[in-house]
Amino acid sequence: LVPLAVALALLFGLLAILWLRYGLSMAGEFRAAVRRREISAHYQPVVELATGRCVGAEALARWRRADGSQVSPDVFIPLAERAGLIARVREQVVAAVVRDLGRWLRANAEAHVSINLSASELRSESILQEFEETFRVSGIDCRQIWLEVTETSLIDMAEARPTLVELRRRGHRLAIDDFGTGYSGLSYLQQLRVDILKIDRCFVEVIGSDAATRDVTGLVIALAHQLELDVVAEGVESEAQAAYLRQRGVAYAQGWLFAQPLPADGFLVFWSSQPGR
Ligand code: C2E
Ligand code: CA
Ligand code: CA
Ligand code: CA
Numbered sequence: 579l580v581p582l583a584v585a586l587a588l589l590f591g592l593l594a595i596l597w598l599r600y601g602l603s604m605a606g607e608f609r610a611a612v613r614r615r616e617i618s619a620h621y622q623p624v625v626e627l628a629t630g631r632c633v634g635a636e637a638l639a640r641w642r643r644a645d646g647s648q649v650s651p652d653v654f655i656p657l658a659e660r661a662g663l664i665a666r667v668r669e670q671v672v673a674a675v676v677r678d679l680g681r682w683l684r685a686n687a688e689a690h691v692s693i694n695l696s697a698s699e700l701r702s703e704s705i706l707q708e709f710e711e712t713f714r715v716s717g718i719d720c721r722q723i724w725l726e727v728t729e730t731s732l733i734d735m736a737e738a739r740p741t742l743v744e745l746r747r748r749g750h751r752l753a754i755d756d757f758g759t760g761y762s763g764l765s766y767l768q769q770l771r772v773d774i775l776k777i778d779r780c781f782v783e784v785i786g787s788d789a790a791t792r793d794v795t796g797l798v799i800a801l802a803h804q805l806e807l808d809v810v811a812e813g814v815e816s817e818a819q820a821a822y823l824r825q826r827g828v829a830y831a832q833g834w835l836f837a838q839p840l841p842a843d844g845f846l847v848f849w850s851s852q853p854g855r
Contacts, residue, residue: 604649604653604657605657605661607643607644608641608649608654608657608658608661608663609661609663611641611643612658612663612666612667612670615670615673616641616642617639617640617641617667617670617671617674618639618640618641618642618670618674619637619638619639619640619671619674619675619678619842620637620638620640620839620840620841620845621635621636621637621638621678621679621691621839621840621841621842621845622635622636622638622832622837622838622839622840623635623832623836623837623840623845623848623849624636624690624692624810624830624831624832625830625831625832625836626829626830627811627820627823627824627828627829627830627831628824628829630836630853631852631853631854632836632848632849632852633688633689633690633830634689634690634691634692634722634724635679635689635690635691635692635845636691636692636694636726636832636839637671637674637675637691637692637693637694638651638694638839639651639654639655639667639670639671639694641654654667655667655696659696659697659698664696664698664699665699665702665704665705668693668695668699668705669708671693671694672693672708672709672712673712674842675691675693675723676712676713676716676718678842679691679842679845679846680716680717680718682846682849683718683719683722684717684718687719687722689722689849690721690722690723690724690751691722691723691724692723692724692725692726692753693723693724693725693726694726694755695725695726695727695731696728696731697727697728697730697731697733697734697738700727700731700737700738700741700742701734701737701738701741702741703741705741705745706741706744706745709723709745709748709750710748719749720748720749720750721749721750721751723750724750724751724752724753724773724774725742725745725750725751725752725753726753726754726755726776727742727752727753727754727755728754728755728756728759728760729754729755729756729757729758729759729760729761729766730760730761732754732760732766732770733760733761735766735769735770738770739769739770742770743770746771746773751773751774752770752771752772752773752774753772753773753774753775753776753810754772754774754775754776755776756776756778756812757775757776757777757778757798757802758777758778758780758781758798759778759780767805772807773807773808774807774808774809774810775802775805775807775808775809775810776809776810776811776812777795777798777799777802777809777810777811777812777828778812778813779812779813779833781794781795781798781811782795782811782812782813782814782815782819782823782833783813785818785819785822785823786816786818786819786822795822796826799823799826799827799828803827808829808830809828809829809830810828810829810830810831810832811823811828811830811831811832811833812831812832812833813832813833813834814831814832814833814834814835814836815833815834815835816835817835819833819835820835
């Protein structure tokens with residue numbers, strides 16, 4: 579038994595070292611990529627459910643490693659937060675939006691691009707000056723830039739509120755991302771005016787399964803309508819899901835049924851291939 583325990587301990591030790599080294603090398607590589615401004619963005623079309631027409635896009639950060647592999651933002655965004663690099667990532671995503679879609683935004687006053695903000699970005703005021711300058715210089719109307727924040731990032735409302743109130747005053751529309759999955763309750767809705775609720779994919783996934791889980795989805799939609807907010811459903815993959823959401827009066831949706839997140843040129847092709855464009 580003792581040799582087995584020793585062997586197991588050694589194995590775990592080895593695994594821990596490998597994991598740590600992998601993590602460290604990834605962190606180092608990421609830091610270098612940020613320094614070289616290698617963070618870019620893909621754009622997932624947002625469509626109007628009633629007509630199927632594209633009304634805008636969500637910008638999603640992308641990092642391609644030197645070996646060509648993509649790292650998921652679910653991995654590198656938390657890494658950026660821990661390393662204090664999130665503001666630089668955001669700055670590169672916003673720069674990508676301006677460079678890739680600035681002309682398109684100026685030509686299509688009704689269209690929007692959504693940008694994701696994490697909790698730590700709401701704590702600093704630097705975002706205010708950066709946004710003011712970037713959008714003024716590029717001639718982009720703030721009303722066309724929507725900002726997505728998660729419920730969890732609003733837990734510290736005292737810190738987040740002043741920044742978000744000011745951004746909204748300038749015309750940005752505020753969206754609650756991953757709505758229904760945070761642990762903050764709903765009280766933040768009394769403390770902060772928002773414009774859009776994005777229903778998390780987990781509520782869309784269950785459409786078509788058993789009645790009880792489906793009812794929760796219906797409730798979340800009803801709540802959003804009761805609050806007189808626009809609803810965007812995330813992760814729509816099937817026609818049945820789209821039909822259900824349409825029937826419930828959900829205005830907008832994103833998901834593989836319509837389009838994957840696309841590089842800028844792909845997104846612009848998708849946009850111009852829309853009926854009536
Ligand atoms: P999110 O904001 O909830 O973005 C939606 C995610 O769902 C994206 O993953 C998108 O590619 C994926 N998705 C879209 N449609 C479908 C579908 O039909 N089915 C399925 N299964 N998935 C779908 P992605 O691009 O990997 O991003 C993951 C998360 O990373 C985002 O979740 C967001 O929280 C975060 N993120 C991405 N870009 C940024 C950024 O610039 N800043 C910050 N702070 N966070 C970001
Ligand atoms: Ca989002
Ligand atoms: Ca989301
Ligand atoms: Ca999500």
